[in-house]
Amino acid sequence: xxxxxxxxxxxxxxxxxxxxxxxxxxxxxxxxxxxxxxxxxxxxxxxxxxxxxxxxxxxxxxxxxxxxxxxxxxxxxxxxxxxxxxxxxxxxxxxxxxxxxxxxxxxxxxxxxxxxxxxxxxxxxxxxxxxxxxxxxxxxxxxxxxxxxxxxxxxxxxxxxxxxxxxxxxxxxxxxxxxxxxxxxxxxxxxxxxxxxxxxxxxxxxxxxxxxxxxxxxxxxxxxxxxxxxxxxxxxxxxxxxxxxxxxxxxxxxxxxxxxxxxxxxxxxxxxxxxxxxxxxxxxxxxxxxxxxxxxxxxxxxxxxxxxxxxxxxxxxxxxxxxxxxxxxxxxxxxxxxxxxxxxxxxxxxxxxxxxxxxxxxxxxxxxxxxxxxxxxxxxxxxxxxxxxxxxxxxxxxxxxxxxxxxxxxxxxxxxxxxxxxxxxxxxxxxxxxxxxxxxxxxxxxxxxxxxxxxxxxxxxxxxxxxxxxxxxxxxxxxxxxxxxxxxxxxxxxxxxxxxxxxxxxxxxxxxxxxx
Amino acid sequence: xxxxxxxxxxxxxxxxxxxxxxxxxxxxxxxxxxxxxxxxxxxxxxxxxxxxxxxxxxxxxxxxxxxxxxxxxxxxxxxxxxxxxxxxxxxxxxxxxxxxxxxxxxxxxxxxxxxxxxxxxxxxxxxxxxxxxxxxxxxxxxxxxxxxxxxxxxxxxxxxxxxxxxxxxxxxxxxxxxxxxxxxxxxxxxxxxxxxxxxxxxxxxxxxxxxxxxxxxxxxxxxxxxxxxxxx
Numbered sequence: 001x002x003x004x005x006x007x008x009x010x011x012x013x014x015x016x017x018x019x020x021x022x023x024x025x026x027x028x029x030x031x032x033x034x035x036x037x038x039x040x041x042x043x044x045x046x047x048x049x050x051x052x053x054x055x056x057x058x059x060x061x062x063x064x065x066x067x068x069x070x071x072x073x074x075x076x077x078x079x080x081x082x083x084x085x086x087x088x089x090x091x092x093x094x095x096x097x098x099x100x101x102x103x104x105x106x107x108x109x110x111x112x113x114x115x116x117x118x119x120x121x122x123x124x125x126x127x128x129x130x131x132x133x134x135x136x137x138x139x140x141x142x143x144x145x146x147x148x149x150x151x152x153x154x155x156x157x158x159x160x161x162x163x164x165x166x167x168x169x170x171x172x173x174x175x176x177x178x179x180x181x182x183x184x185x186x187x188x189x190x191x192x193x194x195x196x197x198x199x200x201x202x203x204x205x206x207x208x209x210x211x212x213x214x215x216x217x218x219x220x221x222x223x224x225x226x227x228x229x230x231x232x233x234x235x236x237x238x239x240x241x242x243x244x245x246x247x248x249x250x251x252x253x254x255x256x257x258x259x260x261x262x263x264x265x266x267x268x269x270x271x272x273x274x275x276x277x278x279x280x281x282x283x284x285x286x287x288x289x290x291x292x293x294x295x296x297x298x299x300x301x302x303x304x305x306x307x308x309x310x311x312x313x314x315x316x317x318x319x320x321x322x323x324x325x326x327x328x329x330x331x332x333x334x335x336x337x338x339x340x341x342x343x344x345x346x347x348x349x350x351x352x353x354x355x356x357x358x359x360x361x362x363x364x365x366x367x368x369x370x371x372x373x374x375x376x377x378x379x380x381x382x383x384x385x386x387x388x389x390x391x392x393x394x395x396x397x398x399x400x401x402x403x404x405x406x407x408x409x410x411x412x413x414x415x416x417x418x419x420x421x422x423x424x425x426x427x428x429x430x431x432x433x434x435x436x437x438x439x440x441x442x443x444x445x446x447x448x449x450x451x452x453x454x455x456x457x458x459x460x461x462x463x464x465x466x467x468x469x470x471x472x473x474x475x476x477x478x479x480x481x482x483x484x485x486x487x488x489x490x491x492x493x494x495x496x497x498x499x500x501x502x503x504x505x506x507x508x509x510x511x512x513x514x515x516x
Numbered sequence: 517x518x519x520x521x522x523x524x525x526x527x528x529x530x531x532x533x534x535x536x537x538x539x540x541x542x543x544x545x546x547x548x549x550x551x552x553x554x555x556x557x558x559x560x561x562x563x564x565x566x567x568x569x570x571x572x573x574x575x576x577x578x579x580x581x582x583x584x585x586x587x588x589x590x591x592x593x594x595x596x597x598x599x600x601x602x603x604x605x606x607x608x609x610x611x612x613x614x615x616x617x618x619x620x621x622x623x624x625x626x627x628x629x630x631x632x633x634x635x636x637x638x639x640x641x642x643x644x645x646x647x648x649x650x651x652x653x654x655x656x657x658x659x660x661x662x663x664x665x666x667x668x669x670x671x672x673x674x675x676x677x678x679x680x681x682x683x684x685x686x687x688x689x690x691x692x693x694x695x696x697x698x699x700x701x702x703x704x705x706x707x708x709x710x711x712x713x714x715x716x717x718x719x720x721x722x723x724x725x726x727x728x729x730x731x732x733x734x735x736x737x738x739x740x741x742x743x744x745x746x747x748x
Contacts, residue, residue: 414596417564423585424614432616436601515600515644 006343007426014344017337018354021394025361028369029244035372036237045214049222050242052211056132056218057200060139061193067140068147068192069185071290074283075148076155086287087152089294090145095448095502096298096495097455098205099472099479101141103491104297105129105210107304109137114296134210135218139203143196145294150195154188173279201247202362205457205472209479219243220364227462233372240365247362298495305492308485316490318467319474320497322385323454326470327501329389330396330453331446337393338400338445342408342438343430345401352405358397366391367459384463388470392453400445404438411437443510451502455494471497518561518666518698520724523570525553525560531568532556534724536717540575540665543692543699544727545709548719549744554702557719558670561700562591574666585614589666590659594674597655598643604630604654605639611658629661630654633687649680653687660691667692669701685712706734706745720744 075087093101109115109129116126129137158180166176204220211217217225219239226236338355345351361369370387374380411434419429457472464473475490518538525532532553538544546554559565561572563584572580579587590611598607609618609626618626630636633653643651652673659667667688673681689712692699703709709716715727720740726733737745 415599417584417593418596418599420564420584421562421591422610422614423583424610428615432602432610432614433599436599515642 005426010340010343013336013340014351017340018351021337021354021358024366024370024390024394027373028366029241029361031369031372032237032240032244032365035233036241042238042242045217046222046239046242048214049217049219049239050246052132052216053201053203053218053220053243053246056135056139056203056207056211056216057197059132059136060143060200061196063136064140064143064147064196065151065189065192067290068144068151069189070282070286071144072148072151072155073181074286075152078283078287080287086291087149089291090148090152093142093145093294095451095455095498096142097451097457097472097498098138098142099209099457099475100301100455100491100495100498101297102138102206102209103479103488104301105134105138105141107300108297109134114300130210130212131216132211135203135206135216138206138210139196139200141293141297143199144290146199147192147196148290150192151185151188154184158184198247198250201250202243202364204364205476208457208476219246220362223364223368224461227368227371233368233375236368237372240361240368244361244365247365248360251357251360301488301491301495304488305490305495308489309492312486312489312493315469316471316474316478316486316493319469319471320493322468323471323497326385326389326392326460327450327453329385330392331450331505333389333393334396334400334449335442335446337397338404338442341397341401342404343434345405346408346412352401355401356398358394363391363395363458364462366394367462370459371462380463381465381468384460384465384468387463388456388458388460389453391459392456393449395456396445396449396452399448403441403445403448407438407441408434440510440513443506443508446509447502447504447506450505451498454501455498517573517575518700519571519573519576520561521571521573523560523572524568525556525565526568527556527565530556531722532719532724533722534560535570536724536727538698538700538715538727540698541696542715542727543689543713544701545713545716545730546700546702546719547704547706547709547716547741547744549740550704552719553722554719555670557724558591558668558700558702561587562589562668563587588664589668590662590664591668592655592659592670592672594671597672598651600643602642603639604635604641604643604646607643607654608657608661611662625661626657629657632660633657648676649683652676652680652684656684656687656691660695663695664697665695666698666700667695669699671702671704674704681708682711688712710734 075083106129107113109127111126111128113129119126128134162180166180171179202220203218204224207216207218207221208224211221219242223236223239223243226232226239337358341351341355345355367387370383371380374383415433415437419433424432455472456470457476460470460473461476464470469477471490471494475487475494478487478490517540520534520536523534525534530553534557546557548554556565560567560580563580563582567580571578574588584591599610602610605626606616608629609616609622612618612622612625627636627639630639633656635650635653635657638646638650638654643654646654655672669688673684676684685708688699688701691697699712701708701713709730713730716730716733717724717726718728718733718738718741725738733741734745
């Protein structure tokens with residue numbers, strides 16, 4: 001029985017958000033389709049881009065998840081100094097601007113990177129980071145930690161009794177794997193693969209820096225190139241159509257899999273460590289390799305950027321200001337959209353499904369479509385800020401809802417009857433019951449949105465003219481102009497800004513633990 | 517008087533029929549096997565479970581059409597009776613003013629209720645800093661403060677040890693006496709029924725039986741209850 005009538009305005013707000021998302025997605029797709037009818041056909045290069053997009057996403061997903069399994073297992077069953085910090089660090093690449101990570105990877109694996117210097121000492125020819133393996137390497141850098149966290153949650157959900165049972169029955173490594181770990185992994189791994197695959201399918205910044213050329217161009221990158229070098233809207237449109245088709249096909253296939261929660265709980269439970277020196281060695285080396293793989297590039301970003309950060313030229317600081325404006329607007333939009341969809345989604349299904357599919361057309365497809373729509377009536381450069389902010393907010397929306405909706409539904413399940421029996425009005429229920437329960441996940445979600453927006457290099461490149469660049473875009477220009485020192489300084493600045501943005505928003509919105 | 521007039525509750529393929537009267541001021545236990553529908557019955561009285569048929573009346577006036585807060589009762593659930601982010605004071609104050617904007621006399625009444633359940637000085641604590649017994653006392657302070665004529669207990673003390681549970685039942689008895697309230701209490705422990713409730717309703721096989729004097733019932737239980745209690 002639902003005795004409390006939710007305000008009509010709330011439902012209307014949710015419908016409005018839904019309409020905006022559907023209109024932008026369909027409008028962009030419609031614009032793209034109408035434009036692509038004029039002339040252009042798919043060239044062999046376009047098909048190559050489509051193939052490369054899928055190939056690199058498959059490789060990235062497979063490697064990220066495969067490598068994540070031993071790391072997650074080691075983290076699940078070992079206690080050591082710095083373990084908590086390492087688990088937190090596993091969340092960091094998610095809020096790390098892609099250009100910063102790429103800078104760090106170049107410092108290790110690039111032409112003059114540490115790795116090649118070491119090879120040179122041994123008299124071995126240097127490796128090249130550019131191309132398929134570079135793109136996959138960068139994707140693994142981002143998605144290995146994400147996969148570790150997802151799989152770690154699978155481990156945390158194995159009942160402690162089962163672990164103790166396996167210890168008390170004297171299971172060996174094989175028996176434990178077969179009866180305890182394998183059943184859990186078959187539930188968790190497909191979802192993790194799907195998440196990483198979907199993320200890599202719309203890769204732009206990584207492909208822009210480490211890919212390129214006929215053999216390593218993703219569709220998102222090809223869309224940008226059609227814009228930037230040829231200003232061929234028809235070709236961009238047909239590429240966008242292809243990207244949208246692949247994305248939709250992947251979603252349809254993967255929709256059957258249950259996607260794992262990207263939650264933040266249950267990561268500190270541990271299983272009893274198995275006996276045996278070999279297992280110990282395996283765990284220790286997995287953890288050490290993962291930590292090195294994540295920490296060395298980031299450390300190099302800090303070390304190489306520090307000498308240049310204060311002397312950065314004026315356009316970089318201007319770009320920082322632009323980035324802050326975009327991120328502020330984006331977080332505001334994200335707050336409105338996720339609040340409306342969460343509250344309307346307490347007792348309904350559609351707001352959740354809609355929010356999860358907020359960017360069913362990829363960022364570049366939306367960008368292309370909006371550009372085509374705006375171009376005849378207004379200068380797209382004037383729209384760079386709102387369009388980027390909106391696309392960033394829509395990118396973060398699925399993650400925000402994944403944090404907010406379960407918490408909101410749990411609060412409702414736990415306290416709705418109490419609140420009804422005491423006669424709390426809808427407003428009082430919101431103020432005294434829901435908001436205190438949602439504050440922390442909301443802080444996390446909006447902080448994620450802030451960091452994503454501050455670090456995003458995406459649709460902005462289609463819209464912004466000189467003077468309107470965001471910080472990541474300005475940094476990419478410095479890299480393109482081989483101004484290595486300034487680029488390193490900008491990378492450090494971007495890293496600091498993204499992390500500070502995350503921490504600031506999380507503290508400001510999330511506050512302290514309300515139950516303590 | 518609480519009257520359940522030919523009430524039928526249907527949930528999926530579960531049906532419960534209830535037709536009984538409880539006198540004002542009575543203290544009645546509800547006992548029966550798990551899954552028999554004790555919580556469902558209480559939920560229907562409190563307004564959380566819809567009726568398929570029949571009426572629920574209090575002193576002759578129909579209450580099953582009212583929202584939960586307008587019904588003449590206070591209910592304690594098995595858990596989640598307190599909001600974990602609010603202090604003890606605020607949790608009790610919700611009982612006098614759901615918006616927590618209290619007048620001076622209202623504040624005084626909250627403090628008085630806390631004093632009566634023995635929680636003086638605990639006002640600023642949060643539930644996480646309380647023991648199980650103190651959590652129960654906080655919830656009871658709110659029941660005391662609301663002073664509704666019917667108190668419904670859906671096994672709120674099930675997780676407490678025997679001594680603490682007995683203490684809480686005595687506190688309930690005191691509160692009921694002070695407010696001249698009727699008590700309706702779900703339990704799975706016949707000792708609880710003996711301690712607090714002179715009368716008992718049995719819920720089994722989709723029906724309610726009673727109320728019957730608790731002593732008589734427990735001395736010679738009908739077959740369903742005997743099976744549940746383990747006398748055979």
